[in-house]
Amino acid sequence: MRSPSGSVPALSAASATIFSIGIVFLGYWGLYDPTKWRVADIMVFIFALLGFACLGIVPWMATSPVSSEDNDSRIRIARHLFLAGVAGIWLAVALSVIF
Template sequence: MPSPIGSVPALSAASATIFSIGIVFLGYWGLYEPTKWRFADIMVFVFAMIGFGCLGLVPWMATSPVEPETSDARIRIARHMFLAGVVAIWLGVSISVIF
């Protein structure tokens, strides 16, 4: 199997970068503060977990084999998962800043 070229490594690296930015955000945000969580805090956590799930699956989806080697069906799904992960992480960040 040839090594991936083009958008696969770029997509995987971008998802890892956004994933690490999200982890840094959660550490800065105060995930372990002893105060009672408000509804906005729960929404931040939910959006972050959805984003981490999507971003974590991007490299797996982008590198999984497809039946005809010229098919880009999995890359398209990986791109959509990347977009969903980025939107979810940034929604969580936005909610934490606004509320």
């Protein structure tokens, strides 16, 4: 089964949008705050960093060549990476609010 047309640009644009939202969050959260980091701060940073890594790989994975036109395995992997990236960013946001 072929992927819907426009799924590659949509995944790439969505990952870039969430990536920029995450960067804004880190700037607002206080990445450059001079106080000593607590364990919760390190956890927020790790989840955000993992989310950024997943979101950064999405466009590369979605646009990488496949063996046939009907093969949508790379798009499927890109979708899972997008979901993992969004979950990582939003988990970092939730942890920063809770702690």
